[in-house]
Structure formats: structure tokens, C-alpha cells
Amino acid sequence: MEDFLYFFSFQDPNVLMVVIGISLLSISAAMVGTFTFLDKKALVGDAISHAVLPGVCLAFMFSGNKNPFWIVSGAFFTGGLCTYAITWISNYTKLKEDTVIASVLSIFFGVGIVMMTQLQQTGNASLSGLDHFIFGNAISIVRKDLWVYGFLALAIILSILFFYKEFKVMVFNRSFAESVGLPVKRLEFLFNSLMVLAVVTGIQAIGVVLMAALLITPAAAAKFWTDRLDKMLWIAVSFSLVSGITGAYISFVLPHMPTGPWVVIVLSLIAFLSFFFSIKKGILTKWIARRNYQRKIHSDHILKALFGAREKGKTDLSIESIFNNFPGKSFKTQYSINRLIDKKYIIDNQGNISLTKKGLTEAKRIVRLHRLWELYMTEYMNIAPDHVHDSAEKLEHIITPELEQKLDKNLNFPQADPHQSIIPRDQDKS
């Protein structure tokens, strides 16, 4: 708790600096990532993040120290080279893009490892902490680094805001962008550069291996909450911000912990919660909706069975005969009967079930929709009467009152369906 207060009161200028740094970096990565996700280039980000390693090592070889300016230039150089190589090889060979990405990624990383092990053999003391670039350690960021990384992150954020419209068109409709005369090639180059830069800014805090997650995961999680690009950007940025700061906090409390993996864990947690519980598209939400719908269908079928019996002159049905109507679904049937009784659609009279007035209205409505749709199919779509039942079975549960009125009106308020069954109406006496 003491640590918590100390960290989040920002009284320590170093803590404040780290938090500002990681926030800027999270924001820029999430923004770039949203566009790469929508452009289906998520794995290119992964390739770039592995490919900056040789660049970082090259920078060491030339400068001999951890000067952030050199590191950034080196990383940008090999990251850009990797992006270029992927496009070039995909265009000029028959290799599939994922093979190209995997190949380029592992080759660049291999070259990086060669350089890194070679550097470590030289025993240069200023090279200690080189491995921070692999897993990232936000706490190791010093003021000099912050200026470079912070400036870059800000530049990325501003460029994206400035070219927001252009990037939006480019990602969603490339041919349209071309037809209205946007310089798509140049925009693409700019965007690729921003993508490389976003990875580069993260290498010291998050590390090269896991930087890809910062591009992919916030956008993927945000997609489950909205379909609008502007909202998606906001949501992705907030997810990323929360994870970034949490990760920095954890590696502050447990100093030997690398920051990158913790940021990724928090991010993944948010993403999985989104996949399951998001209001629009979550697995759980969808599952509940589907279950409710299936329950409604089953109740509708019971009401229909009771109405059918009524048409044959029987006012009630025994529970067993209802169960027999739906073989193998006794559990579901029992549940639906209980629900219908609760809703006062039916009453149970010593094992015999009959419709109440309210239930009768509802049953009539369902049968009416079924029969109206059957008639519509035969009249307007010229489908043979013996082929229309299945479609009506589905649509009877979803036709809205407005649609019902339209159907009724267009069919000129018919009396009977194609099978000569009477279409029931509420004003009927029965």
C-alpha cells in the first residue's frame, strides 16, 4: 500500500517521468495498432518488433553506448528494412504472405542474436542492460531516453490525428482512396514509418519480443465494444494506458521484473474480458441471447400445439401429450411450461393444460404469423405450398407487428392460408 501511494502520488520525479513515458508510448502504439488491425497487418507489427533487434545492436556497434538517438535510428533502419522486405518478397514471389512474414521475422531476429552475442563477448561494461531491449524495463528509462522516446510518441500521435481522415479512407476502402486522388503510396509509406516508429519507441520499456502485443491487443479488444473508428481509438488507447501504467507499477514494486510481460498480461486480461463480456459481441452475451431466443421458440411451439388442439375441438392437453410432442426435450419443455404458467399464458388444471385468454391471444398471433408468411411465400414468391412450412417455422418468431400489418395489408386481409387453414384473428370468437 505504501508503495502504491508512493508510486501514484508521483512525488518521485523519476516515477512521474516513467509514467509519462509509458503513457505516451501506450497511446501511440494503440493508435497505430488500431489502424494496422483494421488493415489486417497485425503480424507485420510482430515482424517489425523482432526486426529492430539487429538495428539496436548496430547502433551499439557504431556508438559504443546506449545513446537513445543512435538506438532509435538503428532500430528504425532495420525495422523499415524488414517492412520493405516483406512487401517486396510478397509482391515478387509466389510465397504466401504469412510465410514471408515468418521468414523475414526469424532471419532478422537471428541476425540480431548473432550481433548481440558478439557484442556481449567484447565485455564492454557500458553494454550491461542490453537485454532490457529484449524484455523491456520501464524503470531503466532515464531522462535522456525519455526526451527521445516521448518526442517520437508525440510525433506519432500528432501525425495520426493530422492524417486521421486519409488513413481512415485508406484502411477501409483503398480503391475509393485511389479514385479520389489520394496519394495512397505515399500515405502507405508514411503509415509504415509510423508503425516502425511506434515499435521503436517501445523497445526499451516493453522489449522487442512483446511489443507486437501493444499494437495488436488493444485494437482487438476495442473492436468488441464498438464498430466506429473514433470510439475504437479511444477505447484502445484507454486499455493500453491502463496496462502500460500497471506494468510500470509492477516493475517498480518488484524491481527484477521486466515491464513488458506484465503490460502484456494486463492487456490480454482486458482483451479476454472483452471477448467474453462485451455488451455487443461478447461470447457470453451472444450465448445468453441465443439461449433466450431458443427458449422463446420452444414456448411458442407449446402455445401453437395448444392452439392446434383447440382447432380440433379440444380445450386442453395433458402434460404427457405435450412432452410427447417434443421427444428428447423434456427438460426444456418443463422449463417452458413453468415459464408460461408464470406469465399467465396457460393454466395447469390437474395435469391438463389449457390456454388462458392472454395465452390464446399470443398463440393466435404466432399461428397467424406462420400462416400469413406461408401465404405470402406462395402468392408473392411463387413457392409451392408444400415447401413453405420450414421458412414460416423460422419467421413466425421474429416477424414484428409492423411487418405483420404490412403483410396483412398486402395480402388483402386473407381468410385462409395455402393449406386452407383459417388465419386466426383476435376479433374471432373462439
Add this chain to the structure above:
Amino acid sequence: MSFDPNAFLIISTGSMIAISCGLLGVFLMLRKMAMTGDAISHAVLPGIVIAFMISGSRHGLAMVIGAGLVGIIATVFIEYLSNKVKLQSDASIGITFTSLFAIGIIMITFLANQIDLDQDCVLYGEIAYVPIDLWITGSGTIMGPRVTYLSLINLALVSLFIYLFFKELKISTFDKEFAATIGLSTVGVNYGLMGMVSYTTVSSFEAVGAILVVALMVVPPATAFLWTKNLKRLIQLTIILGILSSLLGYYLAFFLNSSIAGAMATVAGFFFFLSVILNRKQIPAIKKKLSKIKASNISI
């Protein structure tokens, strides 16, 4: 250069690993699952750590089972995310492997003081230790380098797998619908292949590192694919490239005084880029020749 038994051991172990990886990689590439291979090689990490915690050693069956299980779980997860959750497939791969890899790294860091497993070992591997890492039996007899045995067993199992299921692999790779109609379990073949990929990753990670396994899995088949479209030729060429990468990689590493696994990936990459350049120049040239032949035929 005089015969150096250590160099020979390292090169032959490296070759066996490269061949096992390449054989599986051919099918991964043809099934457009190159990135799934990459994902598995990152994702087995928590499996390795858990198995290590339980069994207390870097060797043995627990490791293989642990990593194999996590590898298959990762595959199932990727497919679940893209089919049921309806997430883009590239994002499913990305999210799955980064989160599992992060979990693995955190576990290693937590246990850093207690176990003999560090981040460097996982990332780069150290094939140079092969000659001194000996398999010693309970009675104290020295049986020879342990990792060499492991890679030999791995190579034998992978070859056996591909030999036994060659027809199944081929059919389900090139014509999924046909495979399903003749009653072949494409799911079974898929998980079999993924299981082999996980197992190979585990048995080679000590030597070449978790990430560089991918270089040996994808790069030689991709290079071979630039030269031939015939499956048997593809496999032969992949094997040759694997051996060459191992051989030249060793001497490159010796020369630069660096990681052997990294150097193997570098050599494989050199062949890859060379092939891309040669192919790119050759294709227009061949087309020109062909059109000339056709033109002369018509004139006759």
C-alpha cells in the same frame, strides 16, 4: 582444417534439428500456417516452465508432455478465437502467443533463483554446450552428449510421423474437402502436426532457442519453394538447406565469435534472400526465352 570432434558433434546435432524443423515446416508453409508455427514456438514457454517445476529437470518426458500440451492448447485457442469469437486470424495468433510468452517469462523471472532456466537460454539456446552436456547414467557411465541423443530421437520421430502419415498430410494439405469426403480426420492430422511442432520446439529449444526454431522451420522450406513446386523435391531441398545452414552457421559463428543458432538463422536467411533475388531476375528472363521459342515455332 583438422578434424574437430566437437565441431562435428555440434554441426551434426544442428543438422538433425534443422532437418526435423524443416520437415515439419514444409507442411506448415503449405498449409499457410507458418505464423502458427511461430506462435507455438513462443507459446510452449509456460509449458516448459511448469514441466520444469514439476519434474525438476530440463530433460525427460515431463518437458515434452508439458510443452506438447501447451502447444496444442495454443492451437486450439487460436482456432477458438478466430472461429467462435470471430476475431481476425492474425490477431488471434498475435494475442495468443504474446500472452502465453509473457506468462512464461514472468514464471521464469519469479523462479529465477530456484531453477536453472534463464531467459537467455530460452531465447538464444546454446548449441555450443552440446559436447560438454553429457548424458550420465545412474551407475555413472558416460553415454555421450545428451542433446545429440535428443535431436536424434526427435529426428527419428518426425521422420516416422511424416513417413507414416505422408498420404494423409499430403491430401489434407492440398485438398481439405476431398480429405474430409474420404473420411480422413483433418482435425486429427492437424493436431498431430501441431503436436509434432510443439515437441520439436521443446526438444530443440535448449540448443537453438525458442524463437530461432522458427527460422529453421520456415526459412529453408520457403527457400526451397522458390525453386520447386514438387513436394518430394521440396522436402529434399529443405533437408539440404538445413544441413548447409548448420554447417556454414557453425563456421560463421566460430569466425564472428557469436551465437551458433543465430548464425544458422543468418545463413538460412542468406540463402533465402539470394533465392528471392535470383528468382526475381530469372523469371522475366525465362519468360523472354519461352516467348521467343513460341514466336519461332509460329514463324516455322
